[in-house]
Amino acid sequence: MSKFLCRLSLFLCAALCASSALAHGEEAHCAAVTASVEDAGFSDVVTVTCRDGQALISGDVLPDHEMMTGIIGTNEQVPVPALNYASPVQLAPNLGSGPHTRDAALGVAVNGIPIYDYTAGGEMSQDDLASYQAHLDTVVTGQLDVCGGHAGRGDDYHYHAEPTCMIEQMQNAGPDAIIGWGFDGFPIYTKTNPDGSDIAQGALDVCNGQADDTFGYRYHTSEGAPYIIQCLMGDVPDMDRLPRVGPLVPAGGGRGPEAGRPPQGGVDALVFVQDEVTGESLMSYSYEGSDYYIKYAPSGTDNCYDFETRTVTNGGALYQAELCR
Template sequence: MKRPALKSSPLFRNGFPLIAGATLLVACSASDGLQADQHDQASLSDRPDMRCEQIRNSVVEAGFSDKVSVTCDGARALIASDTYPDHEKMTGIVGTNEQVPVPADYAAPVPLNPVLGTSPVTRDAALAVAVNGVPIFDYTGGGEMTQADLQHHQAQHDTLQTKQLDACGGHAGRGDDYHYHVKPACMIAEMKNSGDAAIIGWAFDGFPIFGDNNPDGSAIKPGDLDICNGQPDGVYGYRYHTSEAAPYIVQCLMGEVADIRDLPRVAPLQPAGGGPGLAPGRPPSGGVDNLVFTEHDDGRRTMEYSYQGQDYYMNYSPADEDGCYVFETRTVTNQGDVKTGTYCR
């Protein structure tokens, strides 16, 4: 997916790309007069055309169709974005991994004919995508969970309790990609259709994600949600929820996934001139203080913080080459040495 020209595209804000391709493309049909936004309709599980229309509507009605595209091929929808949301990012993180959010082309596949499986599926990467195009991971930051891990709260790997997340429920991962690990609070606040009936995302098994309550506004009773934080749904066959308590959001997938190894990942940045990529950051012991992420009018991004009385920073801005960024960093990971270089997607 090639990005549009930096200066001419309306999909760039403050010099950072929002998405390649402004047009919302949907190869599906709302035939037979069915309205996919009504919860009292017949099940959508055997209507790929209507599932496609509902995915499209969830993005449009939330107000993100200028930055997120949806295309359908009859078997799946691709929800494409650059994973870089408009809302505040990173500020307030204590358990930082010293990585920063850099736009990344991302096409999230959502099956149009989902089928519930017989056992939960996990992976050490995104399990879903929010309607603003940002990937959604499970609540942990310690690699893929085993079936046994699903049965117990992984407190030592809980990204919320270990203060690895910003106030919006996200952070930058090892690919310098922004993603959510818990309820995307800031995105939900931005949604034009925010409310219990609004879909906030789609899991990679094809089922929708709702907020803390049932779509009709009623409270979810203790024990209603299964191990993956979902429950049966009369319209979609099944649905996931966010929750105040762990696991906070989709913990695993209850639907069938053809080949989980084929689901997308964001690769780490690579040096513009070739050679080994950036090594992942190492969270400083005990966390950092006063981390602030700032987006400047000239396109620069800065993340500043302190650790044991010393000041550190990560500065980067778009380079002349599309998809590349000029970095200057002083991190705890690199023992305080100043590093410079140009890195690309």
């Protein structure tokens, strides 16, 4: 039997098992989402609002932990706040015609940071989901920091693998702690079952999930690819309208700077620092003996920043502009 058919059979089994799982209404699901944020200790930086069948987990997509350290295959993007970014989690999750994928966030961590699949470089097809995409693997290609995340094309920080630094911050860290939610409304746990037992080999389906007695279904992180939620098994209305953080644009209008491209062979000594007094952020690194950097600071206009950069992508030329969300 092919790998895809094996995973398809796992999905069908999960769907059948989920149909007999403990059901609960939208109010109880809202309470579960809210509790996952509060119990983890992130309610001071993340808000949960339930309305119109969704729990909106809102924050500025900028975590309070180390960022960018350890990246080699940088795309020369930096983490910039996206104020009041709201991640919608379905309050009546339903396993339907999945798996669904998109070239953007599939879920959200309990600290409000979006969660992507393990790849970078475009949306995967249904066939791609059933086979490992080594050339797009953000872990293998050195595109992620020590915390499992990086800044994407929208200069937005997000996770592509287990959010290890966030988990270390969680007040309720443990196998039974929910670390995030898929946009379809199903919870995400770490590498073991909630009772602490090991997950049986081959138990996780193509989206890195399995049946759950409480929620009907749950996702997990894993040691190897896909590392975290790879696709959505539940239905999501208007999948194409799920939120995404757009690229920064010049204050006066027009197009922003060209999207960064990972330099061939990777960079050295990449460091990202933030000055809490001035508000300035600086990412510096070297490539083939030359030094490069991206720095920015609030410009005084809401959601706008004064940028100064010398990147490999633009040939080391000085670029200065006020860029805005």
